[in-house]
Amino acid sequence: MSVSLYRTMQLIRSSEEQLARCHARGLVHGACHTYVGQEAIATGVCAHLNGDDAIFSTHRGHGHALAKGMPPGELFAELFGRETGCSRGRGGSMHLFSPEIGMMGTSGIVGPSILQAAGAGYSFSLRKTEQVAVAFFGDGATNNGAFHEGLNMAAIWKLPVLFVCENNQFATEVPFSDAAGNPDVASRAAAYGLPGLQLDGNDVVAISQAAQEAVARARSGAGPTLLECKTYRTRPHSEGMGDYTYRTREDVAAWRERCPIKRLRATLLAAGEATEAELDAIDAEIQTHVSQVSAAAEQAPWPSPGAATTHVYSPVRSVVEPGVSATRELSFAAATLEALDQEMAANPNIFVFGEGIGIRGGNFGTTVGLYAKYGAQRLRDTPIAERGFVGMACGAAMTGARPVIDFMFIDFINDAFGELVNQIAKMQYMSSGRLKMPVLLRGCIGIGHAAATHHSGSYHSIYSHIPGLRVVIPSTPYDAKGLFLHALRSDDPVLFLEPRELMAVKGPVPTEAYEIEFGKARILREGSQITVVGIALMAQRALAAAGQLATEGISVEVIDPRTVSPLDTATILKSVRKTGRLLIVDEAFAPCSLGAEIAAQIADQGFDFLDAPIRRINGAFAPTPYSPTLEAAVIPALDQIVAGIRRLAHE
Amino acid sequence: MPIDITVPRLGWSMEEGTFAGWLVPSGSPVTVGQPIYSLESDKVTMDVEALDAGTLHIPDDAPVAGATVVVGQLLGHLLQGNEASPRARATALALGIDIATVTPREGATRIIEADVLKVVRPAAKLMEEAFRAPHFYLHADADATALASLRNALLPLLPKRVSYNDILIKAVAVALKQHPRLNAHWVDNAIVQRTQIHIGLAVDADDRLLVPVIRNADQKSIADIAADRAALVERCRQKKATREDLADGSVTLTNLGTFGVDRFQAILNPPQSAILAIGRIAQRPVVVDGQVVARLTVPISLSVDHRVADGLAAARFLQAIVELVEAPLRLALIQ
The missing domain is CATH 3.40.50.920 (Rossmann fold)
Incomplete structure (x- = not known):
């Protein structure tokens, strides 16, 4: 077991050092954020994950990808911008995707991994799969709203999640001590009612033990755990950047001496679990392997320019709409309620997030009667934390659920702009179509009834500017039902905007479930x-x-x-x-x-x-x-x- | 944007003057330096020259001759070439109309599609109108032996390649001069007698039927007609025909002979009251002195608006055409 940890850490180290060389040679076209010095954390945590457990990572994610099982050749090819890269050349260092092995993506934005892991946890819990989700994030993310919202919601609903804070003491170049009112990250867990442990981030054995317990706790349904792993990256924030404007050479040198790999090597030798010769052989074998995959990646084909705009959306599914021949009349709101009810009955992966959408049935009656039929987990009243639950919806959709978010007033969606635009909208593209993004975001729009400025906006122009999003605005009950049902069955994220002044207006609506295709005026x-x-x-x-x-x-x-x-x-x-x-x-x-x-x-x-x-x-x-x-x-x-x-x- | 025409200050002290009238009508093209209206101050009367080129547009509320006008007052506009809507331009191009010949409707400064359609009424509307006219039809076959000989004789003599149509246009024009009853239009439920003789020729221009007009064909030589006809057909095919090129025909000649059509009847080209349909010139059996022999003939059908002419007048007109076609040397001699 411990030798296997050594092997993984050495693979990460060896790969990172080779990538640093390749960056210096100009083979890496954009950023290159290495994980050197932090190898123990990804290694210790991922050692306890199954292939279908999901990890969500950061801009410094090479180590997470390798620890979760990504062949290093895919990592090298990705940083070299090649077709055989894990993201098919679309991502580079900061956007690594390999959902097939549970590597659900790295992100160039700080914080989303926390929310997406929580959302995946929600999906696993809803679908009773016994999978576990892990969020890796740095100390910088703990001062971000995503940390607060994500940990809170994961704790409320006892989601099977590990929150792994890699506290390397600098958020880019800002010391954590200058950025945190309470620099003891593990202690913050108490604020949300979940266990928090502070660990030596360079001690893979300690991390492995703590992770084993946290994973077991998550799988058992007892809820999430926060692990704070104190560590240090011994290479610059990004390859090629100056390193000594915010920290000293002496500090870096001291932390190099505390190298987690050296430490495990000593432990293994002392315990007699391996000999010098055996470990040297592992080192040599990995070095050779990394050199080979690096050379092979240099020869890998470039992606075709023709593929630059594929996978922005899922394939269009054509449907035939029935036409307005019905005699029964329903209001706009009742029409969408009927569609939601029909589809929730047919598809158990659909759940609704919103405020007052449970027993109360929604501010505009959008979920009336559904709580009694489908229960609290599928009609989930949330804290008022728009960024949080939109980010969670992203993670849930990445892992097989079909979230519906009921904002009441669409003005509130703007608090989640980053999660929507940077994550949800881009996810299918970034994963080359390997992840689907069936998130339905609904809310009313429009001026009237003296709602004033925070309950009356129309934001369709802003969101229709974004590739990857669908934006739907019906004006009749007939259109509302058909388009809503199509949105529920779509694999694309859909903003479903409901003109508030029309929501009580009645019109003919067929009783059966029917769809209206997007893009048909x-x-x-x-x-x-x-x-x-x-x-x-x-x-x-x-x-x-x-x-x-x-x-x-x-x-x-x-x-x-x-x-x-x-x-x-x-x-x-x-x-x-x-x-x-x-x-x-x-x-x-x-x-x-x-x-x-x-x-x-x-x-x-x-x-x-x-x-x-x-x-x-x-x-x-x-x-x-x-x-x-x-x-x-x-x-x-x-x-x-x-x-x-x-x-x-x-x- | 249209350029405004405003009252200028004549001399140092002029504040107002008397508008003495336009020198060119609304819708006319105006060149820089062309006198366009007269203006009187207390000292002088002056023909004021245009500072810019364009198409003169005189609005409804423009001052009339004799009105007092103040310096700076708007008199009219010079529409620029681009004052047609994109749709109007596209339609004009499709119909082979020069947009410069189209003027906007009253009160407007931009030419729209409807203004273009007023120039050349759309084919469908025209056909409906034509169909409403009470037609009758007369048919005759003319011996074309002499016609063919004349054309063959003229071919090496004239700069433009003479067609049968050129000679037939001349024949129709001369016959029309002899039978002016047929040179009349049916307009607003009344016969409008015409004096000039302009013969229209149906032309296939890129799948569009256009009818350019040979003006005063009775007064032109076959050579002139051939030259006019060649230029008109070219303009139609280049989509550069002007309103003038297409307007005001007396009668129309349409020839489908080259397409192998033996004989046909045409519907009228309103407001004209007669149209001649020419069939294929070919050897056909005819009886001469009790013997069936092969002769070169040309079938001619005449369609007439019964409101304008009766059968006898039409028959005489057709007879005159046949005589001229069978003895065409006269056509070559008449200037």
């Missing part, structure tokens, strides 16, 4: 003289305007895109080809907006169809005010839309 009304694209509430308002204008003899075609990412420009283009005029109405702000995008695309592809400039009507470029008179002044009113259409039709 609906023509709400046919017309010949002017095309109006309306988003969310504005789609319905444009429809009302079109009705008024028909009495004046102005024939208006109204299009609801239904989804803004993907955006069905073909339907809009076809309409403009007929009418020659385009107006886009959106209560969201105009600059860099969806309307700007539609205008650009139609000007680009349909310039010769235009008889007049493309015009937009947007909400005011200001936060939403409270007072009804102020509120009415920032959102496009019906008469404003009528006048805008009339003006453009005659322009």
Whole structure:
């Protein structure tokens, strides 16, 4: 057992030193963060993990990958930017993915590994798989909100997680002692109600023993453990960087003397578990192996440039929508509730995170009655910790669950922007399609009822700018149910935005489970003289305007895109080809907006169809005010839309 | 953007003056330095020259002659070449219309597709209109022996390659001069008699049917007609035909003979009241002096709007055409 630990640590050390040489030779194109000096931690923890246990790592993740079983050739090829790299050349040092061996990814952002491991723990617990998740993170992450939110939630729900803090005493170049009010990380566990142990991070035997107990505790259902492993990296933060502006040569030299590999070697020799000759033979064998895989990686093929934009999304699944022929009427909110109920009954991997979505059934009745049917674990009331539970949803989706997050008001999602944009949106791409990301994020949007600025935003333009996300905004109950069900079955992350002023509006909805494909606009009304694209509430308002204008003899075609990412420009283009005029109405702000995008695309592809400039009507470029008179002044009113259409039709 | 035409200050002290009228009509192309309107101050009357080129647009509310105007007051606009919408340009290109010949509708400064369509009404609308006209049809086969001889004789003599159509256009123009009843349009439920003779020729330009017009064909030699026809067809195929090229035909001639069509009937090209459909010139059996012999003939069908002409007038017109085709030397002699 201990010889095997020695072998793993030596493999890590040998690989890192070879990578440092390769970096100096220019073979590593970007950053190269080595794990030299910290080998005992990954080695001691991973020794107790099964192949299907999941680890989540940091920007300094080479050692974690190797300890979890990644062949070193895949690591070298990745840093060399080659097709045979573990991330197919998409990641480099900071973004290593090998989900096949439970290496769920490293991250260039500090903190997400904590949340993703907690989310994986939630997934394992929900699906009763007896797997364990491990978060590796540095001391820097312990001063980050992810640490607080992740440890808290893992403790509440007794998730099978190990939180392994590698306290190497510097967050990049900032000493931990200057950055922590309480520099005793292990003691912070008490704040969340889980055990915290401080360990010598250079003593692999101690770490291995502690990890063994923590893994057993996790597997038994007793909950998470925090292990603080005090250590030191003896190479710079990143290869090529200066090292002695924030620490001294003497300090580094002293820690080199405390090398964890030397220490284990002495232990093994003293205990008679191995001879000098045997350990020398291991060293030589590893050195030879590493040299060989390094040389082979230099010869590995480059990825094809044609693959640079593949795996941003899962393959599109085409569906046929039934059409609005139903006679039964449901409200918008009830329509999505029916879809959620139907799909939760069919798929036990779906669970819902949110505040008050359990017994209470959601602020807008989005989960009414489901708690009684599916229980607390699938209808999970959460702390108010948006970044935390969005990060957890990412980890849960990476490990086989299908999370739904109910934000109530979508304004709250912005607290989780980093987890959504840097992690969830990029995960399928970074893993070359080997990880799926079925996360449904829902919440209401839009101005009305004096909700004021923190409960009225429309952020579809921001999120449709992000590759990897789907952004859906229905305006009718029929569309809401079909699109919601499609989102629940999608392997892509979907923002499902619900116009609050329409949530109580009733319309015909088929009883059966049906799907509406993303990227298919609906023509709400046919017309010949002017095309109006309306988003969310504005789609319905444009429809009302079109009705008024028909009495004046102005024939208006109204299009609801239904989804803004993907955006069905073909339907809009076809309409403009007929009418020659385009107006886009959106209560969201105009600059860099969806309307700007539609205008650009139609000007680009349909310039010769235009008889007049493309015009937009947007909400005011200001936060939403409270007072009804102020509120009415920032959102496009019906008469404003009528006048805008009339003006453009005659322009 | 259109360029504004405003009242200039004539002399040091002028604050207002009298607008004395436009020198060019709205919609005309204007060049730099061209006098475009007259303005009176208390000292002088001056023809004011354009500072910029463009197409003159006189708005509805522009001052009329005799009105008092103040310095800086807006008189009109010079539309620039790019004042058509992208859609209008694309449509004009597709229809072979020069956008410079299109003017915007009243009160507007930008040319839109509807303005282009006013110049050349869309084919579908035209056909509906044509179909509503009460047609009747007359048919005759003319002996084409002399016609072929004349063409063969002219071919080496003229710079442009003479076609049968060139000679037939001349024949129709001369016949129309002799039978002016057929040189009339049906407009707003009334006959509008015409004096000039412009013959339209149906042309296939890149799968679009255009009808360029040989103006005053009765007064032109076959050589001139051939030259005009060649230039017009080229412009149509290059999509550079102007409004002038396509407007105001008296009657139309359409020839499908080269496509192997023996004979056919054409529908009218409104508001024209007659159209001639020419079939294939070929050897056909005819009876001469009780014997069936092979002769070169050309089938001619005449379609007529019954509201404009009756059967007898049409028959006489067709008879005159046949006579001219069978003895075409006269056509070569008439200038």
